[in-house]
Amino acid sequence: MGGLNRRGWCGLILATLIVLTTLTPQFRSAVAFPEAIKLPVGECHSLRLNLPFPAAVRLRQGSGLKLNNRWLTGQPASISLSGPLTLESARPGRTEMEFLLFGIPWKRVVVNTKVPERxxxxxxxxGVLLTSQGIIVVGYDNLSASPGRPRSPARDAGITTGDLLLEADGKALVTITDLAQAVEQAGREGRSVRIKLRRGADTHLVEVDPLPSPGNHYRIGLYVRDGxxxxxxxxxxxxxxxxxxxxxxxxxxxxxxxxxxxxxxxxxxxxxxxxxxxxxxxxxxxxxxxxxxxxxxxxxxxxxxxxxxxxxxxxxxxxxxxxxxxxxxxxxxxxxxxxxxxxxxxxxxxxxxxxxxxxxxxxxxxxxxxxxxxxxxxxxxxxxxxxxxxxxxxxxxxxxxxxxxxxxxxxxxxxxxxxxxxxxxxxxxxxxEGTVFVPSFIADLSADVFAN
Structure with missing residues (x-):
């Protein structure tokens, strides 16, 4: 019984120490230490761990990487983790370094160095002017099929808000006028208008029956936008x-x-x-x-x-x-x-x-x-x-x-x-990428366009 109590107390003390350790800034800093770093060529990057442990670092892959102003090699070099670490690379490319604690490999860090874009x-x-790839459904308009019976033929046919109307009777829909003309023609001919639409990644074909409206025109009960x-x-x-x-x-x-x-x-x-x-x-x-x-x-x-x-x-x-x-x-x-x-x-x-x-x-x-x-x-x-x-x-x-x-x-x-x-x-x-671009003004940044 006493042995079990001693083991229990030891386990409790160990668990408490582990919990307290994970709450320390040093532990959180070690966990947050990055596994990959992006570094501009010729510029320095500072890291800070605040770990009071003996450590070393060595190069696992690549070359041309400095740590605290010393070139890294495949041989472990002693460092202090209690102060800041300064990284610098002389050339673009991928380098990998490995940190060791108490001589035991602890963490590998990949350094990707690139020339900064300018x-x-x-x-x-x-002013932003956009025309959409088709006609966008933004809502429904209830039409009177008969007294007291409003309905939307488009909604009845399964067209939903957010659908992209691509074609009507086989003709591409570019503007709202294109859709209105197709609906009007189908209505006067007494037939359904066949509409091809896109919903997410899927394409559907639906048939909608136009209804006459005041002014002797035909409509399908939709609010739409073309840009x-x-x-x-x-x-x-x-x-x-x-x-x-x-x-x-x-x-x-x-x-x-x-x-x-x-x-x-x-x-x-x-x-x-x-x-x-x-x-x-x-x-x-x-x-x-x-x-x-x-x-x-x-x-x-x-x-x-x-x-x-x-x-x-x-x-x-x-x-x-x-x-x-x-x-x-x-x-x-x-x-x-x-x-x-x-x-x-x-x-x-x-x-x-x-x-x-x-x-x-x-x-x-x-x-x-x-x-x-x-x-x-x-x-x-x-x-x-x-x-x-x-x-x-x-x-x-x-x-x-x-x-x-x-x-x-x-x-x-x-x-x-x-x-x-x-x-x-x-x-x-x-x-x-792949765009052909050979303008005469490519290096002329003194042009008056966009000047204020």
Whole structure:
């Protein structure tokens, strides 16, 4: 009995020690020690473990990696984990190092080194004009088939909100007028209209019986949309590919909330005429006037989770940056002061002070990768914080493009989310792959287009 008690007490003491150890900052730091690090060529990256243990590190794969200003080799080199560790790489590529505690292998860390991308930051207000790939169903309209019996033939046929209508009687639907003409013709001929639609990844064929309406016209009881437009902010321009990125988040249909599949689109100049300030529970917005007569600035080739992308017709010029600047890797973005660039009046890009409060996820791409707070008194006075139309505003930290504004907190307009710039620029690079781009202006960053 006594032996069992002693074993029980020993187990309890051991369990208590384990629990107390896991609560220490040193243990949490060791668990959080990264297994992969992205490192810009020629720049330093600091790590801090605060572990009071003897340790060593050696190179398992690759070369050209420095730790605390010493080149790593395959032979273990003694280090102290109680102070900061400084990593630096001399060339791009993949390197793997291994840490040892008490001579026992503890953790392997992969270091991926790359030459930082360099882009021209945006901040310019743009008008976004999109035409969808088909006609989007946004609601139903009840028609009177007979007195007291309203119905929607489209709903009866199984068409639902969010469906994308692609064809009517074998003809492609590009505009709302195309659908109206097909319905009218079928109604006058006394037959059903055959509609091909897309729902998610599936395609369906349905037959709808048009009903006569006042004015001797035929309808099928649908509210539809064939595109979208609005004001946003240009995020960056890549002088090597001619591609731009804007908005930082996907464009969705305002009624259905589903991503808008685009057939074609363009961006044009937008002059901001006024600002409706945001207040708790009611996001504000920029009121802009499109300037299509000044030529289309660029096309829209993709509507993605990180915004819209396409090619500019002319290079971007930003009054604050004479040369392209580096894009911060996700691991470089940190809580602290930063700057946001956006337009509040006409087409003048301005700089405002913000604070990056948290970096939410450096490993998994997301349009909510960081939390930011507006601290600039002028911006807070004029707009109340982040308003609709600021999506896409670039965030600069430590001289690098760190993030892009994407969303506002509805209950606190002074706060919002941003996407880490690395993810958005990488998306732009992937979209630009295979694009033939040999413009005469590729190195001419002094052009007057986008000048303020």
């Amino acid at each position: 882009i021209v930051p945006g901040g310019h207000s743009i 979208a437009n609005g004001v946003g902010t240009l995020s960056f321009y890549d002088p090597l590919t001619g591609y731009y990125g804007a908005l930082g988040h996907v464009i969705t249909d305002p009624d259905t909330g589903t991503p808008l599949p685009i057939r074609e689109g363009s961006i044009v100049k937008a002059l901001i005429s006024s600002i409706t300030a945001g207040v708790r529970g009611h996001p504000g917005e920029k009121i802009g006037v499109f300037q299509p007569e000044e030529n289309t600035w660029g096309d829209i080739s993709a509507n993605t989770e990180f915004g819209i992308f396409g090619q500019l017709n002319m290079p971007l010029r930003n009054p604050y940056f004479k040369e392209p600047i580096p894009v911060a890797l996700a691991g470089e973005v940190h809580p602290g002061p930063a700057e946001m660039y956006t337009v509040l009046e006409r087409d003048r890009v301005e700089r405002f002070q913000i604070e990056i409060e948290r970096v939410l996820n450096r490993e998994t791409p997301s349009d909510k990768g960081l939390v930011l707070c507006i601290t600039d008194p002028t911006l807070l006075r004029k707009s109340g914080g982040i308003v609709q139309g600021m999506s896409g505003s670039p965030i600069i930290q430590d001289g690098k493009l760190a993030g892009i504004v994407t969303h506002v907190f509805v209950n606190d307009p002074s706060h919002g989310f941003g996407v880490l710039a690395e993810w958005m620029v990488e998306k732009s690079k992937r979209l630009a």
